[in-house]
Structure formats: C-alpha cells, structure tokens
Amino acid sequence: MVNDIINILLNLDIKDILATEEVWKKYKDPFRLLITIIISIRVREEKTIEVSERLFSKYRAIEDIKNSSIDEIRDTIKDIGLFNQKAKWIKYIAEVWDYNKICDEEFIRSLPGVGRKVANLYLSVVCNKDYIAVDTHVHRILNRLGIINTRNHEETEKELYKILDKSYWKLINFKLVRFGRNICKPRDPKCEICPLNNYCKYYKNINNKEKNK
Numbered sequence: 001m002v003n004d005i006i007n008i009l010l011n012l013d014i015k016d017i018l019a020t021e022e023v024w025k026k027y028k029d030p031f032r033l034l035i036t037i038i039i040s041i042r043v044r045e046e047k048t049i050e051v052s053e054r055l056f057s058k059y060r061a062i063e064d065i066k067n068s069s070i071d072e073i074r075d076t077i078k079d080i081g082l083f084n085q086k087a088k089w090i091k092y093i094a095e096v097w098d099y100n101k102i103c104d105e106e107f108i109r110s111l112p113g114v115g116r117k118v119a120n121l122y123l124s125v126v127c128n129k130d131y132i133a134v135d136t137h138v139h140r141i142l143n144r145l146g147i148i149n150t151r152n153h154e155e156t157e158k159e160l161y162k163i164l165d166k167s168y169w170k171l172i173n174f175k176l177v178r179f180g181r182n183i184c185k186p187r188d189p190k191c192e193i194c195p196l197n198n199y200c201k202y203y204k205n206i207n208n209k210e211k212n213k
C-alpha cells in the first residue's frame with residue numbers, strides 16, 4: 001500500500017519549477033548546486049533561484065568568491081533568511097572546494113551548512129547515491145497520509161529507508177516538494193482535489209470530525 005501511494009505521487013505531473021533541479025539541469029555544476037541548496041534553506045523556490053542567479057552573476061568563478069569578503073557576500077544575499085550564516089558558509093566552502101572530491105561523502109558532509117537534508121539531496125542528484133532528502137514537505141505529507149508517524153525529519157528518514165522501495169529514494173524529494181507546494185500545502189491543503197484523499201489519514205479525520213458535528 002505504501003508503495004502504491006508513492007507510485008501515485010510519482011506519476012503526478014505537476015508543473016512547477018524547483019530551484020535545485022533547475023540549477024542542476026542548467027549548469028551541471030556541483031559547487032553551484034550545493035551553494036543553491038544552502039541558499040534554499042528556509043527560502044522559497046522563486047527567491048532561491050533569484051538569489052542564486054545574482055550570486056553567480058557577480059561571482060563567476062569560485063576564485064571570485066574566495067577573493068571576496070564575507071561582508072560583500074552577505075550584502076549580495078542579504079534578502080534571504082540566515083544570510084549572515086550562509087555568507088560565512090559560502091565563503092568557507094569556496095575556500096576548501098575540491099572538484100576531485102565532489103562525491104566524497106565525508107568531505108561533503110563535513111562542510112558547514114551541510115546538514116542531512118542538504119547532503120542527501122546533493123549526493124543523490126550529483127552522485128546518483130541512494131539517499132532520501134527529507135525536508136518539511138516530505139515530513140508533513142507522509143505523516144498526514146499516515147504512511148509514517150514520526151516526530152522529526154531524522155525519524156522520518158530512518159522510517160522511509162525501512163518501508164520505501166529503494167527505487168523511490170532518489171525521486172521522492174522533488175515529487176513531494178511539488179505536491180506540497182501545490183496540493184498538500186502546509187495550510188489549507190487542497191484535499192478535495194487530491195488524488196490521494198481516499199488513502200489519507202488526515203482527510204479521513206477531518207471528514208469524521210465534520211460528520212460528528
């Protein structure tokens with residue numbers, strides 16, 4: 001049943017541009033992708049694309065970032081959340097970046113600003129590694145559906161490795177982000193038009209409450 005639900009999700013064709021997918025398709029540059037994923041932390045997709053483009057138009061090579069100051073990088077990205085922290089991370093990553101280590105997990109996971117979700121997303125996209133990138137959409141949607149019952153992203157990731165067919169691991173993030181932005185939104189999910197409402201625990205609970213009023 002879990003894999004049936006995931007299959008339906010994976011077959012949904014929701015047109016929506018996602019920053020990291022877009023940047024990877026367009027530039028195929030691991031450094032640029034990693035920095036864009038970091039920019040995207042707690043930032044909307046549209047804003048992530050805008051700020052990533054701005055940063056890489058100003059700094060066309062990694063050397064340019066290395067030669068820049070943290071203050072200057074901060075000014076370039078100051079309209080996004082955590083800009084102070086992100087400017088320091090970007091500068092540090094540029095200083096140690098090594099294209100011979102783009103799929104060296106230990107190196108990637110040791111970089112500042114690279115938590116589990118960032119690393120998993122990067123490694124699955126750039127290195128084709130079987131990881132599940134759990135973000136707020138993945139966590140919220142699968143708990144609402146009742147596929148899992150977890151308290152945080154770490155628990156969600158562990159649970160998904162147990163119950164999900166491996167062939168879905170790399171695909172699930174982008175699909176659920178699109179689904180979460182357009183249908184199963186954090187507030188006011190569009191349950192009436194959702195192709196999964198027959199399976200959904202959250203929807204059943206809402207209907208039961210309505211009936212019992």
Ligand code: SF4
Binds near residue numbers: 141
């Ligand atoms: Fe989300 Fe509603 Fe669909 Fe359930 S029925 S997955 S809560 S949109």
